Amino acid sequence: MKIGVVVPQGWVGEYDGWEPLDAWRRTTEVARQAERLGFESIWLFDHFHTVPRPTDEITFESFTSLAALAALTNRVRLGHIVICTGFRNPALTAKMISTMDTISGGRMELGIGAGWKRDEWLAYGYGFPETRERLARLGDDLEVIAAMLAGDRHQHATRAGSYSHVRDARNVPKPIQQPRVPIMVGGNGPNVTWRLAARHADELNLDGLSPAEVVEALPVIRSRCEEIDRDPATLPVSVHLWGENIADGGATRIDLLAAYRQAGVSRVMGLPRASARTDEALESLVEDARAAGVEFA
Numbered sequence: 641m642k643i644g645v646v647v648p649q650g651w652v653g654e655y656d657g658w659e660p661l662d663a664w665r666r667t668t669e670v671a672r673q674a675e676r677l678g679f680e681s682i683w684l685f686d687h688f689h690t691v692p693r694p695t696d697e698i699t700f701e702s703f704t705s706l707a708a709l710a711a712l713t714n715r716v717r718l719g720h721i722v723i724c725t726g727f728r729n730p731a732l733t734a735k736m737i738s739t740m741d742t743i744s745g746g747r748m749e750l751g752i753g754a755g756w757k758r759d760e761w762l763a764y765g766y767g768f769p770e771t772r773e774r775l776a777r778l779g780d781d782l783e784v785i786a787a788m789l790a791g792d793r794h795q796h797a798t799r800a801g802s803y804s805h806v807r808d809a810r811n812v813p814k815p816i817q818q819p820r821v822p823i824m825v826g827g828n829g830p831n832v833t834w835r836l837a838a839r840h841a842d843e844l845n846l847d848g849l850s851p852a853e854v855v856e857a858l859p860v861i862r863s864r865c866e867e868i869d870r871d872p873a874t875l876p877v878s879v880h881l882w883g884e885n886i887a888d889g890g891a892t893r894i895d896l897l898a899a900y901r902q903a904g905v906s907r908v909m910g911l912p913r914a915s916a917r918t919d920e921a922l923e924s925l926v927e928d929a930r931a932a933g934v935e936f937a
Contacts, residue, residue, distance in 0.1 A: 641901040643934045644681030644909035645674040645922065646721060649705060650698035651685045652883060654916040663698050663916075670915050670922070671709045674716060677926050678936035681717040681749070682709065683909050686724055688760045703736055710744035715937065717747045721880050721909060722826035722845060724755030726766055726774060730781035731797070731806045734788030738815045746816035750785070751845060753826040754778040754833070775832045777803040782823070782840040789820035824878070830860050838864040838875060843906070845878045851899035854879060858904065881910035889924045897932035 647670050648654045648663075655663040671682050684702040689695075706718050718740075723733065733750075741748040754774040755761065761768040769777070780801030787797035788811045797809040815821045825841040827833035828849065837844040844861060846854060854877070862872035879900060886893065900908055914921035930936065 641897075641905055641934055642680035642907040643897070643925075643929050643936075644683055644717075644907060645670070645679050645915070645925075646683045646685065646880075646909055646911035647671050647674065647709070648911065648913070648916040649684050649700040649702070651687045651691060652911065652913060653690055653695070653697065654911075654913050655698040656695070658698060660698060664700065666916055667700065667705065668709065668712055671713060671716075673915075673919060673922055675713050677922055679716060679922075679926075680907060680935070680937065681719065681909065682713070683719050683721040683751070684709075686720045686722065686727070687757060688764060689757070691757070694759050694763070703740075706748075707740050707743055710740055710747065713744075713747075715747075717749055718744055719749030719824065720751040722751035722753040722824065724757075724760075725752050725778050725781045726755050726761070726769075727764070730784040730804050731788055731809055731811075733781075734785045735811055737785075737821050738789065738811055738813060741815040741817055741821050742813055748815070748817070749822050749824055749843075751824040751826055752778070752782070752785075773803075775829070775836075778825075778833075779836055779840075780804045782825070782836060785823070786820070786840060789815055826880070830857070830864075834861055834864045835867070837861075838868055838870055841875065843876045843878055845880055847880050848882050848885070849879060851896070851903045851905075854900065854903045854905060876906035877904070878907045878909070879905050881908055883911050883913045886910035886912055886925070887914065889928055893925075893928045894931045897929055897934055901933050 686702040780803040787799045793812045797806045822842040824843040825837035826845040865872040912921040
């Protein structure tokens with residue numbers, strides 16, 4: 641099992657009261673520290689307002705921030721945990737990810753989901769469709785994105801869905817990674833999201849499930865692959881750990897990470913909120929993760 645770090649960006653209040661330049665400086669420092677310490681990947685949330693309620697505090701935008709971090713790092717993989725597909729035209733998402741894959745030298749991941757944070761949708765003028773519609777759009781968008789990322793520079797994308805479409809769309813440069821930038825579908829819905837992951841994704845990311853819940857979910861995830869004659873072994877499962885689960889160091893965290901590894905999780909990622917204030921947060925996480933058998937670069 642591998643481990644990634646969600647880099648501070650302000651969404652959970654870790655930058656409350658900070659000046660923007662100081663906060664951005666710290667974001668870059670944590671990203672570089674994560675790379676130096678051997679973490680496999682760095683991630684950002686895709687949100688506009690703080691959680692659990694909107695406040696007038698910093699939340700750095702994810703695509704622009706990841707592009708900058710891609711240029712400031714050399715080895716770590718980079719991705720979103722996960723984008724709200726409804727916030728952007730999917731063809732534009734594919735275009736941006738392809739460009740970012742070039743900026744990073746082939747290190748991008750595309751984490752994508754249906755979105756959930758109602759206050760952001762309404763405040764930014766997206767409305768807030770029912771869950772069924774948001775999931776249906778996710779399916780359409782995945783079709784468009786896959787078409788945009790596929791093939792060589794002479795292959796154009798044409799797809800028509802109920803919520804999104806492209807016609808003879810060019811995407812040059814294509815991603816550095818071939819056959820495409822890896823797509824990670826995020827979500828805990830067994831009926832729709834896991835089926836979409838089985839059909840479209842290179843990885844399924846579960847949000848906050850405990851090791852025991854992962855063990856319970858794995859047979860269902862395997863069945864979603866088998867429904868379409870996909871080998872379940874080709875769909876790795878990762879877990880996003882919320883801050884409170886990754887913050888407690890020592891034996892508790894070692895046992896938690898070891899349990900995920902034993903459950904067959906391919907990687908975990910989380911935000912140690914204290915990393916906004918001190919380098920020790922990532923240093924201690926490395927020690928505990930190594931003790932749990934996690935792989936480091």
